[in-house]
Amino acid sequence: MTEVEGAPQEISDAIKRSDRNIIQTLADRNFVTLVELINIAGLNETLAEDGIYTVFAPTDEAFDRLPENAVPALKNNTPELRRVLTYHVVDGKILMENDIKNLESIRTLEGGELSVNVTATGIQIEGANITDADIITSNGVIHQIDKVLIPLR
Template sequence: MTTTRFTTTLAAATLLAGAAFADGHANPQVGGADMLAELNIVENAMNSPIHTTLVAAVSAAGLVETLSGEGPFTVFAPTDEAFAALPDGTVDTLLMEENLDQLTTILTCHVVGAEAFSDAIGGMIADDGGAHPVETLGGCTLTAEMDGEMITLTDEQGRVATVTVADVDQSNGVIHVIDAVLLPAM
């Protein structure tokens, strides 16, 4: 599937899903913190007590301005526990100056250049027979699938992340909290 088809399909699906979301859903809390729809992705991530590693990584990679921008973006946001599950020393190594390009690639493999609420993602999964390719701004292709009522994302290495908190509306997109760090193919 090309990025254009994904973005076009996503845009049409999210117009309907976004309107339905705005009409009847409150924004979920993340880590016990209120997530405010009038704040952008970076502002809300900074308020989340379970995304301190992600915020530090975004800052180190120089992505704060980008993810604070107009968007729209969909961010699959790994928790601190997800980063802690990586092999010992991985995060510290990625935060080193000489590894910032690799860190940027990993982080942007969690970002889609369109807004996609869970209803739209679920619809695309169903339309594609149970597995939908999701092209990211980092050049990775994730595979979105359903596991019961939960959305899962499989990266190019076969690692699976589950969306644990969906549809956190932002002024410039949406965040879906995930329980694993997604990695590009090596």
């Protein structure tokens, strides 16, 4: 794999060393609901192929906190599911935790803007706490978050 354009050398080196893509890493780390929804939405190939992505990955517990019928409703509405999932993805950029701290907002693959708030306890993305940052994959980085991000209509 080539050096990641615009990324510091240590990040490029880390990505070169990672042999697991975003989908494989999410599965390895037990993001069961997220991986299932990515597969239903048909985004698994996109997030498994070469490319550079930053993914804000809600935990299973984050999905459990949604209203009772929210996940089944998303499973039955592929366009809306794709919209919600791509709101968690930044295409073409690797944003490490230190990069995110210096931003006010982040444009997503869905086209929306995620607000960034740095607090005394960490970083929030649209009110979701980053609970595990800088999970390196072969095609980007994952940040675990404790809330599902819902784009505005």
